[in-house]
Amino acid sequence: MRPNLLAVTAVGFSLFAVSAQASPFTNGSFETGSAPGSFITLDGGDATSITGWTVGGGSNAVDYIGSYWKASDGTRSLDLNGLVPGSISQTFDVISGQTYRVSFDLAGNPAGGPQFKTLDSTANLTLYSPPPFDVNGNSLSNMGWLNYSFLFTATSSSETLTFTSTTSGYSGNSSYPTAFGPALDNVSVTAVPEPSTWAMMILGFFGIGFVAYRRKSSASGMRLA
Structure with a gap:
């Protein structure tokens, strides 16, 4: 292979390597952690029960769901209302200046109100803030999961992703007035190539095609001579 073709090819593949670099985000479907059985309720400050994640809020803040309902991905998920609204967060390494896409699946605990989670x-x-999730017509075996995503740009070498329940309406159950909240599963964080990166990649592949064309033209000229 000619040196100039080697150089252009190296540029193209190095750009792929940069754009495909994975963020070290972990356990987005909550499959690793303490065995929840049907479900277990976790207190704020718990940083061990769900691998990679820290629970926020007070006592009984988040339900770690096992077989209680059908997860979106795998067999485990979360209800962000334990007995009260709670949160879950994870801090992970990023590249400052890089844009990332956060994707997640949302549903709601259909066993109690309010209707919109x-x-x-x-x-x-x-x-x-995704649109309120309407649990009307859903069930524990048919949760009606919906996927949402958003973008953020890192400004340091690590960032924190947090999901916080804002569901506090009366559940209809006086024993558990705020115990039925938004359900969360299948969280992912992936790097998004910037437009300038795409432009460089396109130019790189154009260069590969141009060099290949010149090589073919030179070979044809030699045969005619």
């Missing part, structure tokens, strides 16, 4: 998701300075 809500949460906020935050990463760096970005706040994203």
Whole structure:
């Protein structure tokens, strides 16, 4: 292979390596952690029961769901209301200046009110609040999971992703007035190539094609001579 073709090819593949670099985010479907059985209720400050995640809030803040309902991905998920609204967060390594996409599946605990379940998701300075999730018509075996996503740009070498329940309406059950909240599963964080990166990649592949064309043209000229 000619040196100039080697150089252009190296540029193209190095750009792929940069754009495909994975963020060290972990356990997005909550499959690793303490065995929840049907479900267990976790207190704020618990940083061990769900691998990689820290529970926020007071006592009985988040339900770690096992077989209680059908998860979106795998067999485990969360209800962000234990007996009270809670939160879950994870801090992970990023590249400053890089844009990332956060994707997650949202549903709601259909075993009690209110009908509409809500949460906020935050990463760096970005706040994203998906539309209220309507549990009407859903069941523990058919949760009606919906996927949402948002973008954020890192400004340091690590960022924290947090999901916080904003569901506090009366459940209809006086024993557990705020115990039925938004359900969360299948969280992922992936790097998003910037437009300038795409432009460099396109130019790199154009260069590969141009060099290949010149090589073919030179070979044809030699045969004609």
